[in-house]
Amino acid sequence: MASNSGIQWYFDDFEVGQVLQTGSRTVSEAEIIAFATQFDPQPFHVDHDAGAASIFGGVIASGWHTCSMMMRLVVDAFLSQSASMGSPGIEEIRWIKPVRAGDTISVQLTVREVRPSRSKPDRGVILLLWEASNQHGEPVATIKGLGMFGCRPAPSSL
Amino acid sequence: MASNSGIQWYFDDFEVGQVLQTGSRTVSEAEIIAFATQFDPQPFHVDHDAGAASIFGGVIASGWHTCSMMMRLVVDAFLSQSASMGSPGIEEIRWIKPVRAGDTISVQLTVREVRPSRSKPDRGVILLLWEASNQHGEPVATIKGLGMFGCRPAPSSL
Numbered sequence: 134m135a136s137n138s139g140i141q142w143y144f145d146d147f148e149v150g151q152v153l154q155t156g157s158r159t160v161s162e163a164e165i166i167a168f169a170t171q172f173d174p175q176p177f178h179v180d181h182d183a184g185a186a187s188i189f190g191g192v193i194a195s196g197w198h199t200c201s202m203m204m205r206l207v208v209d210a211f212l213s214q215s216a217s218m219g220s221p222g223i224e225e226i227r228w229i230k231p232v233r234a235g236d237t238i239s240v241q242l243t244v245r246e247v248r249p250s251r252s253k254p255d256r257g258v259i260l261l262l263w264e265a266s267n268q269h270g271e272p273v274a275t276i277k278g279l280g281m282f283g284c285r286p287a288p289s290s291l
Numbered sequence: 292m293a294s295n296s297g298i299q300w301y302f303d304d305f306e307v308g309q310v311l312q313t314g315s316r317t318v319s320e321a322e323i324i325a326f327a328t329q330f331d332p333q334p335f336h337v338d339h340d341a342g343a344a345s346i347f348g349g350v351i352a353s354g355w356h357t358c359s360m361m362m363r364l365v366v367d368a369f370l371s372q373s374a375s376m377g378s379p380g381i382e383e384i385r386w387i388k389p390v391r392a393g394d395t396i397s398v399q400l401t402v403r404e405v406r407p408s409r410s411k412p413d414r415g416v417i418l419l420l421w422e423a424s425n426q427h428g429e430p431v432a433t434i435k436g437l438g439m440f441g442c443r444p445a446p447s448s449l
Contacts, residue, residue, distance in 0.1 A: 168359075171359070171363065172359035172360065172362050172363045173359070173362050173363065173366060174363075174366060174371065175366060175371065175375060177377075188376060188377075189377075195359075195362070196377075196378055196380075197359045200355055201326075201329070201330035201331070201353075201355045201359065202330065204330050204331050204353070205329065205330045205332075208331060208332060208333060213332070213333065217333060218346060219335075219346075219354075219386070220354055220386060221385065221386060222354075222383065222384045222385040222386055223381065223384035224383060225381065225382060225383070226381035226384075227379065227380040228377070228379060228380055
């Protein structure tokens with residue numbers, strides 16, 4: 134199929150131990166507050182003064198905002214050029230250190246498991262470890278995420 | 292502390308087996324596309340026609356959008372009236388069924404574990420099962436989430 138020409142990552146292209154590095158993304162206080170106002174309006178996420186007075190000593194990003202920013206980095210790094218068929222879920226998230234206004238985060242991806250589908254030979258599931266760090270090299274969050282990917286079409290169908 | 296008067300949920304108030312029901316939230320195609328354009332711009336999340344042509348048969352919400360909507364329901368249901376000290380992480384997410392434009396979701400919360408902190412006697416961690424379902428009663432996603440909560444202040448400090 135000629136329309137597959139933009140796809141660089143099929144299920145077949147993943148190997149345990151592979152490492153990929155995403156680009157980076159800086160988050161502003163306005164973005165932190167805008168996300169949290171919609172989805173996680175706890176005082177330490179949406180209010181400058183309440184954040185400063187909290188145990189965190191300043192506004193911090195909602196953990197869901199951190200995960201969503203990590204997702205965008207992962208989409209831009211490879212998922213948008215992959216045969217992604219969505220995700221059945223996440224095995225674990227750890228929010229290690231707050232993400233604060235002005236922080237710049239990037240993600241390192243490591244392939245942990247490669248599982249061909251038992252019932253559908255045209256696809257398989259990849260377990261990826263996502264490790265986000267900030268501009269100081271400090272870990273801020275990890276995700277162990279599952280992704281389903283289509284297999285590379287057989288040569289006869291090209 | 293008089294400023295604690297708005298808090299109805301301290302660590303002490305959780306018991307294994309407790310069930311809480313959130314309100315509900317309806318999501319539009321415009322909201323699905325707006326979220327995904329920022330954080331998860333895969334074709335089946337951001338483009339009406341690409342969604343229709345995909346294995347999903349229509350635009351579906353990013354899994355991170357579904358989790359973020361669930362978070363807002365949980366904040367409104369009880370977290371905003373709790374002694375929440377944030378979350379160390381998530382034990383598992385399962386995206387069971389796509390959330391589509393026009394769907395209305397609500398969440399049932401069940402307390403699974405109550406773990407007093409070993410090192411800090413003023414707090415503890417709760418493991419909650421979040422079960423989201425749509426307007427047809429179909430499960431769409433589950434989250435096993437950790438939350439840290441402060442203990443109720445001793446009477447002598449009131």
